[in-house]
Amino acid sequence: MSTFRIIAGREMWLALRNRSILISGLIFAVWLPVMSALGIAAGAGEEVTILAGSIAAVTLPVGVFMGYIFCADAFLREKRDGTIETLLCAPVSLRRLWEGKAAGVAVPAYLMTLFSAAVTVAAVSTLSGTPIAAEPLLLLHLVVVVPVWIAAAAGLIGAAQLALGMRENQILGFVFIFGFIFLIVGLQQVAPGGPGLSWTTEALLAAAGAALLALARVIAGKVTKERIVRTIP
Amino acid sequence: MNAVEVRGLSRSFDGREILRDVSFTVGHGEIFGYLGPNGAGKTTTIRILLGLLAPGAGEVRVLGRDLAADDEARARIGVLFENNGLADRMSADGNLAYYAGLYGVEDPAERIDELLALVGLADRRDDPVGTFSTGMKRKLGIARAILHRPEVVFLDEPSSGLDPGAQRMVRDLIIELSRREEMTVFLNSHHLDEVQRVCSTVAILAGGRIRAFDSVENLTAASGRPAVTVSLADPGDRARACETAGRLPYVTGCDVNGDHLHCTLADPGATPDLVAALVGAGFRIEEVRRSSRSLEEIYLEHVGRAEGEA
Ligand SMILES: Nc1ncnc2c1ncn2[C@@H]1O[C@H](COP(=O)(O)OP(=O)(O)O)[C@@H](O)[C@H]1O
Numbered sequence A: 001m002s003t004f005r006i007i008a009g010r011e012m013w014l015a016l017r018n019r020s021i022l023i024s025g026l027i028f029a030v031w032l033p034v035m036s037a038l039g040i041a042a043g044a045g046e047e048v049t050i051l052a053g054s055i056a057a058v059t060l061p062v063g064v065f066m067g068y069i070f071c072a073d074a075f076l077r078e079k080r081d082g083t084i085e086t087l088l089c090a091p092v093s094l095r096r097l098w099e100g101k102a103a104g105v106a107v108p109a110y111l112m113t114l115f116s117a118a119v120t121v122a123a124v125s126t127l128s129g130t131p132i133a134a135e136p137l138l139l140l141h142l143v144v145v146v147p148v149w150i151a152a153a154a155g156l157i158g159a160a161q162l163a164l165g166m167r168e169n170q171i172l173g174f175v176f177i178f179g180f181i182f183l184i185v186g187l188q189q190v191a192p193g194g195p196g197l198s199w200t201t202e203a204l205l206a207a208a209g210a211a212l213l214a215l216a217r218v219i220a221g222k223v224t225k226e227r228i229v230r231t232i233p
Numbered sequence B: 001m002n003a004v005e006v007r008g009l010s011r012s013f014d015g016r017e018i019l020r021d022v023s024f025t026v027g028h029g030e031i032f033g034y035l036g037p038n039g040a041g042k043t044t045t046i047r048i049l050l051g052l053l054a055p056g057a058g059e060v061r062v063l064g065r066d067l068a069a070d071d072e073a074r075a076r077i078g079v080l081f082e083n084n085g086l087a088d089r090m091s092a093d094g095n096l097a098y099y100a101g102l103y104g105v106e107d108p109a110e111r112i113d114e115l116l117a118l119v120g121l122a123d124r125r126d127d128p129v130g131t132f133s134t135g136m137k138r139k140l141g142i143a144r145a146i147l148h149r150p151e152v153v154f155l156d157e158p159s160s161g162l163d164p165g166a167q168r169m170v171r172d173l174i175i176e177l178s179r180r181e182e183m184t185v186f187l188n189s190h191h192l193d194e195v196q197r198v199c200s201t202v203a204i205l206a207g208g209r210i211r212a213f214d215s216v217e218n219l220t221a222a223s224g225r226p227a228v229t230v231s232l233a234d235p236g237d238r239a240r241a242c243e244t245a246g247r248l249p250y251v252t253g254c255d256v257n258g259d260h261l262h263c264t265l266a267d268p269g270a271t272p273d274l275v276a277a278l279v280g281a282g283f284r285i286e287e288v289r290r291s292s293r294s295l296e297e298i299y300l301e302h303v304g305r306a307e308g309e310a
C-alpha cells in the first residue's frame, strides 16, 4: 500500500472514532440546514432551481467547517502533542505527509457534508412543499465543487496549523472559517445569472476552488520541518 | 565509516548560541551516551542529526547520509522522542501497524508480535494506548522505534519520568537490543548511573561544547593516582587507622570519607602492603576496594567547570 493511502487511512480511522468531533460535526450538519431551510422555504417560493441554488450555497460553508473540525485531530493535535516530530522522521516526504493527512481530513468532512446536504434537501422539500430530488446542477455541485473546496480548506488549514504556533492557530482558525465564508458568499454575489443554480456560478466556484487547492499546495511546499518543530509548544 | 559523524556543529536560537563547534563520532554497534544537563542542547543535536533542524554551521552525517535531504535513508534510522510518538486513541497494535506501513516493514504482523512480546505488552495489544501507564507507553515507544530494524536508533532520555523498575527494564532492553539486533544506539541522558551501566562511549555536552569524549572505561580509569577504599569492622577506629596509614611511605594521602578510609597510593601494587600494615597494627578490615571515579564525579566536574566559565 502506498504511504499516501496509509497516512490518509489512519487519519480517517481516527476521525471516525473521535466522538467529540463527530458529535459537533453532526450537530452542525443538522442545525445549519434546518435553520437555513426555514429561510429558504420562506423566501424562495416554489421555483426548484432557486431552491436548489440556495441549498448549494449552504453546502460550501458546511464543507469548509467540516474540514476545519477534522483538521483539529489530524494536524493540530499531532502538533500540540509533539507526535508530529516522530512522523517527520519517517521515510516520507513532508509533502506526502501533508497530502495524506489533508485527504484523510477531506474524506470524512465530505461524508458529513453529503449527509448535511441530504438533510437540507429533505428539510427544504418538506417546508416548501416542492420536492427537490435529482437537480443535475445540484448533483454536479455536490460531486465536483464541494469536494474541491473541502480539499482546499483541509489543505490550507492543515498547512497553517503545521506552520503556526498554538496561540496564532487559535486566532487563525476563526480567520480561516470567516475568510472562506466571505469568499464563498462574495463569489456567489458576483457570479452572473442571478440567485438560482446556474452553470456560470458552478464554473466560477469550481475554478475558485481549484485555485485555492493549488494555493494550498504552494503554501504547504513552503512549510519546513524546522518551522514545524520550532512551533511545537 | 562511522554510524554518526558530527563535525564543527554550531547552532543558535534567537541569537543565543546553544551548540558551539561540537564534534564527535559514534562507531557502528556502539551504545553512545550523550550526556549533559537540562537545556544543554542534547535534543537539539538529535534534531539536527535527523534533519528536523538545520545546522547553523558544520556538518552532520548518519550512516554517511544527510537525513534532511534523503527521505529514503531515514528508513534505516529509528527514533524515540520524549513523547513516544503514539496516538492515544489507537491500540498498541494499531500504532505499530501504522509505523510498519510507513517504513515498509516486511511481515509486519510477525514483527509486531515479536516486539509486543519483547516489551511485555502482548496481552494489552488491543487496548487504546491512552489507557497505558507512562512506563508501558515508553516500552511501546521503544518497540515502535525499532520496529523496522533500524541500523541506528536515537533515544532521547528514554528513562525519564519512569519508576526505578521501569528504568531498569528500559536499560535491559537497550542492552538486549544492541546485542540482538546489532543496532547502534545514540542515548541522550542525564541519568549517569544508567549511562555508566549501558554505554560504551560517552560525550559530555555542557555550555554548548563537548567537554569530554571517550570510552566509559578510559574516562573513569583516568583518575590520576591509584587509590583504595578501606572499610573497617569497627568504624570507631577510623581516625586512628587513618593516622597509621598516613605514616606509611607508599601512602601519599589518607582521609576519612563517610564510614570508610580513602587512601591514595604512590604505587598501584602497594595495596597488599597497606592491608598487611593495617592488620599488623590491630585493625580489623571488612572490605578493601580499588576505587575508580564514578562517571557521576567526572560529569559533575565537567559541568561545574562549564558553569564556572559562563
Ligand atoms: N525551538 C526552540 N526555540 C528557541 N530555543 C530553543 C528551541 N529548542 C530548544 N531551545 C533552547 O535550546 C537549549 C537546548 O535545548 P535542548 O536541546 O532541548 O536541551 P536538552 O535536550 O539538552 O535538555 C535550551 O536552552 C532551549 O531553551
Ligand SMILES: [Mg+2]
Pocket (backbone or CB within 6 Å): B042, B043, B044, B156
Ligand atoms: Mg532534551
